[in-house]
Amino acid sequence: MSTLTLRSEPVERIDLLNITPKALSSLSHADAAKLPVGTSRRGLTLGDIFAIKLDGSNSLTIEGGSARLDRVGAALSEGSIRVEGNVGQRLGEGMAGGSLMVTGSAGPFAGTGATGGIITIEGDAGDHAGGAVYAAKAGLDGATLIINGSAGDKLGDRMRRGIILVQKAGARVGQRMIAGTIVAGVVGDEPGYGMRRGTIVAGSHGTLLPTFAETGTPDLVFLRLLARSIGTLGAKNLDLLKGPMRRYSGDLATIGKGELFTPAG
Amino acid sequence: MAAWVKGNAADTDAAVDAAATLLATARTPVFAGLSAELAAVRAAYRLADRIGASLDPAAGDSLYAELGSISASGALTTTAPEALGRADTVLVIGKRPWDGDLVAELAKTKPVRGRAAGADRSVLSLGGSANGSSRHVAYGVGNASLDVAIGHLRAFVRGNYAGEEAFGDLAKRLLAAKFGVVIYDAGEIGEAGTDMLLGLLKDLAETTRVFALPLADPFQGRAVTQLAAWTTGQAPRVGFGRHLPEHDPWRFDSARQVAAGEVDAALWLASLPSPRPDWLGSLPAIAIVGEGSADARPETAEIVITVGVPGSSAGGAVWNERRGVIGYVEATGKAVADTAASVIAGIAKKVEEKGASC
Numbered sequence: 001m002s003t004l005t006l007r008s009e010p011v012e013r014i015d016l017l018n019i020t021p022k023a024l025s026s027l028s029h030a031d032a033a034k035l036p037v038g039t040s041r042r043g044l045t046l047g048d049i050f051a052i053k054l055d056g057s058n059s060l061t062i063e064g065g066s067a068r069l070d071r072v073g074a075a076l077s078e079g080s081i082r083v084e085g086n087v088g089q090r091l092g093e094g095m096a097g098g099s100l101m102v103t104g105s106a107g108p109f110a111g112t113g114a115t116g117g118i119i120t121i122e123g124d125a126g127d128h129a130g131g132a133v134y135a136a137k138a139g140l141d142g143a144t145l146i147i148n149g150s151a152g153d154k155l156g157d158r159m160r161r162g163i164i165l166v167q168k169a170g171a172r173v174g175q176r177m178i179a180g181t182i183v184a185g186v187v188g189d190e191p192g193y194g195m196r197r198g199t200i201v202a203g204s205h206g207t208l209l210p211t212f213a214e215t216g217t218p219d220l221v222f223l224r225l226l227a228r229s230i231g232t233l234g235a236k237n238l239d240l241l242k243g244p245m246r247r248y249s250g251d252l253a254t255i256g257k258g259e260l261f262t263p264a265g
Numbered sequence: 266m267a268a269w270v271k272g273n274a275a276d277t278d279a280a281v282d283a284a285a286t287l288l289a290t291a292r293t294p295v296f297a298g299l300s301a302e303l304a305a306v307r308a309a310y311r312l313a314d315r316i317g318a319s320l321d322p323a324a325g326d327s328l329y330a331e332l333g334s335i336s337a338s339g340a341l342t343t344t345a346p347e348a349l350g351r352a353d354t355v356l357v358i359g360k361r362p363w364d365g366d367l368v369a370e371l372a373k374t375k376p377v378r379g380r381a382a383g384a385d386r387s388v389l390s391l392g393g394s395a396n397g398s399s400r401h402v403a404y405g406v407g408n409a410s411l412d413v414a415i416g417h418l419r420a421f422v423r424g425n426y427a428g429e430e431a432f433g434d435l436a437k438r439l440l441a442a443k444f445g446v447v448i449y450d451a452g453e454i455g456e457a458g459t460d461m462l463l464g465l466l467k468d469l470a471e472t473t474r475v476f477a478l479p480l481a482d483p484f485q486g487r488a489v490t491q492l493a494a495w496t497t498g499q500a501p502r503v504g505f506g507r508h509l510p511e512h513d514p515w516r517f518d519s520a521r522q523v524a525a526g527e528v529d530a531a532l533w534l535a536s537l538p539s540p541r542p543d544w545l546g547s548l549p550a551i552a553i554v555g556e557g558s559a560d561a562r563p564e565t566a567e568i569v570i571t572v573g574v575p576g577s578s579a580g581g582a583v584w585n586e587r588r589g590v591i592g593y594v595e596a597t598g599k600a601v602a603d604t605a606a607s608v609i610a611g612i613a614k615k616v617e618e619k620g621a622s623c
Contacts, residue, residue: 012293012506013516013527040293040506041317068527070516089515108515134329134500134514135336158337175457194416194461209413211420252425253416253461 001057004050006064006085012040013088014049017071021060021079029054065104073100076117089126090133092119095143105149109133114143114162118233124149130164130182131157131175138178140164146233156182159198165230174200177258183230183240195251195258201226202262203240212250217264219244266556266603268570269563277603278611280570284532284551285615287568291530291549293506294318297519300484300539302581303492303591305553305572305605309534310496312613318532319504320493321519323539324486327452329514331479332490332500334451334460341466343446343476344589349374353381354442354475356435357390357401358462359411361450362480367587368448372400380474381443389438391418402438404431412458419465445475452482481586484539488584488591523548535560536572536605537583551612553605570608573601 002024014037024032032054033047046052050062058079062072065085073081074093086104095114105123111130121129125147130140131154138160145164153170160178171188177195189206201223227241245261268280275283288294296309299322313320322328334340345367348355355371362368372388388401392411406414420426421436439445447466451459462477469475481487486501493501497510502517504510515521522528523544531550533542541560545552552566555574563569573579576594578601585592 036507038506039504039511041508042292067525132337134333134512137337172457176460190413193412193457194464210409210417211426251416251420253419253423254464256420256425 001059001061002055003053004046004060004062005053006050006062006066007048009066010044010049010068012038012042012044013068013070014044014066015039015070017074017093019046019060020073020076021058021081022077024054024060025056025058027054065102067105067107070107072102073098073119076100086123091121092117092143093133095119108152109139110147111140111143111145111162111164112136113138113141114145115141116143118144118146120146120148122148125151125155125166127152127170128154128157129166130155130159130162132159140180144233151184153188155184155187156180156198163230163233165233171206173202174198174258181226183226185240192250192258192260194254196254197257199226199258200260201240201245202260205260205262208248208260209251211252211256212248212260213252215247215249217244217246220247223261266571266601267561268568270568272563274563277570277608280568281608281611282615284568284570285612285619287530287549287551288312288316288318288532288612289616289619291316291318293522293528294530294532295517295519295522295528296320296532296534297542298323298484298533298535298539299489299501300324301534301536301553301605302575302579302583303488304581305534305536305609306485306489306492307496308606308609308613309532310492312532312609312616314505314510315613316616317504317506317508319506319517319519319522320501321517321522322486322489322501323484323535324452324482324489325502325514325518327450327482328486328490328501330454330456330459331451333456333514334463336500338460338463340463341470341476343478345478345587347476348446348448348478351376351379351381351444352442352446353384353386354438354445355386355388356439356445356447357388357393358415358447358449359392359453361453362448363393365480365586368401376444379444384443387438389435391415391435404435410458411454412461415454415458415461415465419461419468422465422468439469439475440472442469442473442475445469445473446478447475448478448480450480481584481589485537485584487586487589488582491591520544533566534605534609536574536579536581541565553608556601570603572603572605572608579604 035046038044062083070088077096080099089107091110097116108126132139140159140162142161147166151169155169157175164182168186173187173191177198179197183201187202244264246264248260392406499512550566551568554560556571575581
C-alpha cells in the first residue's frame with residue numbers, strides 16, 4: 001500500500017486530480033514528488049505537501065486529510081484510495097471504477113460526474129453531493145455514493161445514473177434529477193424539485209412540492225429488488241423498504257416520471 | 266484625486282506603489298467587485314493574469330444563477346426593444362422588475378410590429394409587488410417561493426394539472442400569447458428557478474412564442490461576463506494561479522475564499538457604485554473607488570485610491586441595460602486625471618518593476 005502523509009495543513013487549495021494508485025505505480029519516488037498539485041504561482045508539488053511512500057500497489061492511503069484537498073480520487077479507474085481525514089470539493093469527480101473511502105467529511109460536489117466505482121464518506125458531505133458542477137451534463141453518472149453522515153442541500157442535483165445512500169440530507173434532494181436512485185433516512189424540504197425521472201426513497205421528509213401527486217401504496221417488485229441491491233452495500237436504510245410505501249409522482253412541472261417513496265402510515 | 270495608505274493621506278503614486286508591493290508579495294490575491302468601466306476591468310484581468318490572482322464580480326451570485334442554467338440547457342431570450350415592439354403578453358416575475366421603468370412603459374403601450382401588431386398588451390405579474398402604478402393582472406404565490414410557484418405554473422402549462430385555479434388561468438393566457446415575454450431577475454428567482462422558467466418557455470415554444478427577458482444586474486456583471494469570455498474564454502470567476510485561466514464558480518467565490526482563509530490580499534474595484542464586501546477590512550486590501558463615493562475614505566481599506574466615475578467624472582464603456590449592449594458614456598462633469606484603468610496599469614507596471622513571480 002502506497003502512502004501519502006500530509007506534512008501540515010496546506011496554505012492553499014491542493015488539486016489531486018490524477019494522483020491515483022495507477023498513476024503513481026509507474027513513478028519513482030523522485031518523479032512522484034515533482035508532480036504539480038498546487039493552485040497558486042508557488043508551484044507546489046506532491047513532495048512539498050506530502051511525505052511519500054510508494055510500493056507500486058493498487059491501493060493508496062492519504063494520511064491526514066484537509067478540506068483543501070480537492071479532486072481526491074478524480075479520474076480513479078481501478079484500485080483503491082483511502083483518506084484518513086477530510087477532503088475538499090469534487091471528491092471522485094469523473095471516477096470510473098475502484099473504491100474511494102473518506103473517514104472524515106467531504107466538501108461540495110462529491111461524486112460529480114462519477115460513472116463507476118464506490119465512494120464512501122464516513123462523515124458528512126457538503127452541498128451538491130452527487131450533483132453537477134457548472135456546465136456539466138450531469139452529476140453522479142453511474143457510480144455508487146454512500147454518505148454515512150449528513151449531506152447538505154441539493155443532494156443529487158442533476159444526477160443521471162447510479163445510487164446514493166445517505167443517512168440525512170438537506171433541502172431539495174434530487175433537484176433536477178435526470179435518473180438514478182437516492183435512499184435517505186431523512187430528507188429536508190422540497191425533495192425532487194424539477195426532477196424528470198429517478199427514485200427517491202425517504203424515511204421522512206420536509207415540505208413536499210405542490211407538483212408531486214400521491215399515487216397510492218403500490219406493492220412494487222422494484223422496491224424489493226432495490227432492497228436486495230443496496231443490501232450488498234451494507235446500507236443502513238434497508239428497514240425503510242420492508243414496510244408498505246406511499247408513492248408520489250413528480251415533478252409534474254417536468255415530464256413527471258420521477259417518484260418519491262415514503263413509509264405509509 | 267485622493268488616496269490613503271493605512272489611514273494616512275498619500276499621493277496617488279505612493280498609493281499605487283504600496284498597492285504593487287502588497288500584490289507582488291501575495292500568494293493568493295483576489296480581485297473583487299469589478300464594478301467599473303470596461304477598460305478598468307480589462308486591466309484587472311491582465312494584472313490578475315500577471316500575478317496569479319482570481320477574480321469575482323460583485324454580481325457573481327446573480328450572474329451564476331443565470332449562467333449556470335444557460336450553460337446546461339440554453340435559453341430563448343429577447344431584448345427590451347423587441348418586447349416593446351412585439352409583445353402582446355408580458356409576465357413580470359418577482360419584485361425586482363418593478364424597480365425600473367420598463368414594466369410601466371410596456372403597460373402603457375401596444376405592440377407595433379409582428380404577429381401581434383395593434384393588439385392590446387396584457388401585463389401579468391407573478392409574485393410581484395402589485396404597486397398599482399401600472400395596469401396589470403396580479404397572480405399571488407402565497408407562502409410559496411418564486412421558484413416553486415414557477416414550477417407549479419409550468420405543471421399547468423404542460424397539462425399535467427388542470428382546473429380553474431389561478432395558475433390554470435395564467436397558463437391559458439400564456440398559451441394564448443402571440444408573442445410573449447417573461448421579465449425576471451435571475452438573482453431573485455435563483456438558479457433552479459431560472460432553470461425551471463427557461464424550461465417553461467421551451468414548453469410554451471411548442472405552440473407559441475414566449476421569450477425570456479432577464480434583467481441585468483446593476484454592477485456591470487453583463488459587461489464583465491462578455492469581457493471575461495473574450496479575454497479568457499470563460500465566465501467571470503476565474504483564477505490565474507496555474508498560468509492559465511481556470512474557471513470554477515465555487516472555488517473562486519471571493520466571499521467563500523476569504524471565509525476559508527485562502528486569501529492573503531485583495532483588490533476591490535468599484536469605480537461605479539457597488540456594495541462593499543463585509544470582509545474588505547479583514548485582510549490587507551486595496552480599494553479603487555469612485556471619487557466622491559461613500560467609500561472614498563481612509564477607513565475603507567488599507568490602501569484606498571479614488572478614481573474617475575464613468576459617466577460622471579470620466580468616460581468609459583459600460584453596460585446599457587435598455588439596449589442590452591456595452592456602450593460608451595461621456596464624462597458629464599469635469600474629467601479627473603486618474604481613471605481606474607490607469608491606476609491598475611500603474612500598479613501592473615510597478616509590480617513588473619518589483620519582479621513579482623509570473
